[in-house]
Amino acid sequence: GQRVLRSVSLSVQPGEVRALVGESGAGKTMIGKAVLGVLPTSVRVVEGDMLLEGEDLGALQPKARRNLIGARTALIPQDPLTALNPSRRIGPQMTDRLVRILGWSGERADSRIRQLLDEVQIRDPERVLKSYPHELSGGMRQRVLIAAAFAAEPRLIVADEPTTALDVTVQKQILRLIA
Template identity: 65%
Template sequence: MTDMLLNVTGLSAVSDREGGLPVLRDVSLSLKKGEVRGLVGESGAGKSTIAKAILSILPRTVRVTGGWINFKNRDLLAMKPQELRSIMGSEIALIPQDPQTALNPGRRIGAQLADGLRLKRGMSAKAAEARALQLLADVQIRDPDRVMASFPHQLSGGMRQRVLIAAAFAVDPELVVADEPTTALDVTVQKEILRLIRRMQEAHGTGVLFVTHDLGIVAQICDSVTLLYAGKVIEEGPVRSVLENPQHAYTRALIAAGPRYDRPDAGLEPVPEEILHALRQEIGIR
């Protein structure tokens, strides 16, 4: 168990806003050091809730009703705020979904990159700047000097996401939660960003929990995958076996529903209603 990084066990949560509706039902998943696990599901499946629970930024309306989130064998849910503060942004980092809103429009990139290094690693302003320049070069930004002095609006969406990836890996975290980091980008940039995350992850030996709704992305970047529906784990395992030999009818239908680039005329097949019906009965939703 020494190489186990994250172990979520029996995590359940309800939404108080929706009258105690369960949003997570007995979810378990694990992540080894240096592993990339995809967390996949439709909107509302609970993948973002899990990510937020791990980062301890759940909205006040969502209440955890059971389970553990063990990070390096310590339960994050039982930690005092002060302990959490020392772990978050240091051992656990976030790559956010939307690069438009994740950078402060009023501050220069260099200053924003230096924040984590100064606050979490106690670096001097000068050392943090030097490190930030290096990080920008690492994420393949061509003229890091110019980018350091730029404001976010002067950069493209892809550039901003690179900056955010640099910021996430800046503190050398052991776990990076990537919350649909390519959803807001166009497809060509998406591919580069995925490759970049994989490269950074391999270079730093970081475990990545990759939240996405796109099985295609899972196939490209992940080692293992956990598939959710309505807050319940439907299927999990190594990417290859889940995608090539899915056990659950819903997984099979979901894979079939994806666009086939080799057959552009085939059209899109929605997940059949009877499968969803059976699934809801299995989970116990009326």
């Protein structure tokens, strides 16, 4: 098969922010997906190591790897509309991961989500939590995804062009929130 990426070396220490910059199609998204273990089925890692806090992700069984990645990482995707389930309200989508993967109580998850919605400057959290994705603006959906990404206090967050679909003013607000 054809190699999509070669000779990638990247290290991120706690508290650091790294930006991958390159033209469209250069492989930025593929790197993020490889780290998070969400590569398309037609793509696979053929050599090299991926360590998360010293743990070799490649040496883990698929289920153990998914559990580790699910508990310690998060993704802020490029397109919030495709990242959110259109047939489910925002509230359950935000708390599910905390309850299912981390074993939190519903009350604890709900409290954490409300705190984060406040931090990402969502003024009416009750309305947002009861809304379906299509009922929110693009900037509001992206704020929801930022809050969801930070909810479980992940060790690594991959942000895949999180402001692409937003106007310049909202882009600036979103980048400030992530920082």
